[in-house]
Amino acid sequence: MRVLYDVSRLLSRAERTAPTGVDRVCLAYAEWLDQRSDVVMIPVRGRKGRLVMVDQTWFRDFVRSLRARWDGRTVNGAARHEARLLAALTHDQRPAESVICPPPADHKPARDKPRVLRQFFRSRHAAPLPAADLYLNVGHTTLHEADALQALEQDGVDRVVMIHDLIPITHPEFCRPGDADKHRARVVHTLRHASSILVNSRHTADQLAAFAAREGLTPPPVHVAHLGIETAFAPGDAVRASRPYFIHVGTIEARKNLAQLLTLWRRLEEEMGERTPSLVLVGRYGWENEAVLDHLQRSPNLQGVVHQAENLSDGALVRLMRGARAVLAPSAVEGFDLPAVEACAMGAPLIASDIPPHRELTPQARLIDPLDGLGWLDAIRRATLDEASKPAAAFAPPRWDDHFAVVAGAVGLGGSSPLAAHGEGE
Structure with missing residues (x-):
């Protein structure tokens, strides 16, 4: 043919x-x-x-x-940023500043x-x-x-x-x-x-x-x-962080519901102070994301707590996902949501929005209505404080x-x- x-x-x-x-x-x-x-x-x-x-x-x-x-078999320019992110996550104390990429207006790669x-x-x-x-x-x-x-x-x-x-x-x-x-x-x-x-x-x-x-x-x-799901997204080596962290993978855009997630993280920081878990947003800046940028750049409560990275190789990404206390997928709407399925494939705990694609593809995840801010806050708080390792639910990845x-x-x-x-x- x-x-x-x-x-x-x-x-x-x-x-x-x-x-x-x-x-x-x-x-x-x-x-x-x-x-x-x-x-x-x-x-x-x-x-x-x-x-x-x-x-x-x-x-x-x-x-x-x-x-x-x-795959990460060739070196790219993100290696330095990746090293800074890992240093921030594995340091014993909360960093003074967040590790983030410059916003789109200031970042025009040659x-x-x-x-x-x-x-x-x-x-x-x-x-x-x-x-x-x-x-x-x-x-x-x-x-x-x-x-x-x-x-x-x-x-x-x-x-x-x-x-x-x-x-x-x-x-x-x-x-x-x-x-x-x-x-x-x-x-x-x-x-x-x-x-x-x-x-x-x-x-x-x-x-x-x-x-x-x-x-x-x-x-x-x-x-x-x-x-x-590509074979890299399977159980294996993980980042060993000194403090709990969570991760979201996907383009930073309005439908991902990240503005609400960052509002919840500010509340966590007000409650927990130095014990606040870190949050890593892995993805390029997309569109309709002004509220997210305002949180990342201007909220003093999120400095040193919420980090953002892009252009990570699959090797670095899977180690970060495996080491997270949970992968978060709070989207308001999706067609498939590949990162959520990848999280389940590698046995990482997943907290996801209760929307049709997640019910179809990741039913064993903890599903919470994307508008239920208090429900999300409670789930993140519980996952942060629960250090016991729980076996991942059985999942046959596509x-x-x-x-x-x-x-x-x-x-x-x-x-x-x-x-x-x-x-x-x-």
Whole structure:
């Protein structure tokens, strides 16, 4: 099978030293397609409403280098910040200041222009696309315009698209201005022109069905395939901190409910003083996060207690998650919430919001309504004071092999070949 794999999102992540959840999915698909003997992967990207080829040999090298960087097998510029964070968590006494990254307005990393130019010139702009059986898009890119999907449909190429969530449509107040219209266009074009749709949870499937009904559209076949967990997220070595700490993993944005979490941490600090547990927010600054930045930068009660880090390798991230008193996932809305599932996969205690994706994917976690501030405060307080080690609830993490078995069936491939194990660099 000749597969046009849309790599637009992966190419846009060329300079990142750590992935988001959607980035992980895009990379996993690239590796899965590349190692199948019954697939010819043809990487393509969107350009001015159409698809153009990306050099296949260059792209394979790019995927390998991206995996090495995200696993932590290549050194990145975050090592110094990572060392400061670990020193703050393992010190006997509360640090005078928090360890945080500069906010977005002050932090503009220099772009690697040669790398960007290589991406550009490795695309064959003028050459027509080769004959193909399938177009696969799992990154939401290229879909805001219908031209590429329509052209593929006219050429008789099957079109399989993954929808990760409908949050910009259902909860636009949590997203950047304009994202609602852009994402609505993506979903409408997918419903109209895709041969089949992949979704990451039953909740996302339900949201998609409700949206299609409101729009008067009949969706193509929809396949639910829970995302896989990479092998680095398993029980193992952990950070040994002198004082209890909690961790949240994910982009710092409004829907993550972090402003409320930091308000609760201020209350904890007022009650517990020097015995206050630390909180680590691992993730890039996103959007609609002014309240979080105000807490991090201006609250004296949170200085030396709440820390923030980004661009951590998987090796550093999993050690931090394993050593935490609990992983916190207080989101108001999610499509899948990969970090929450990863926490359960490694046996870390999880306190999560009582929302449909968490009930579907992490039912053994302690689930609390995201609006129940006092309930969250009590759970964090209890976890802080309870030093007894409790065995983690039994959890069978979703596997990429199972995910790709569903995908193989959806696109008409034979049995799914095993996905190569990751996490060697941990």
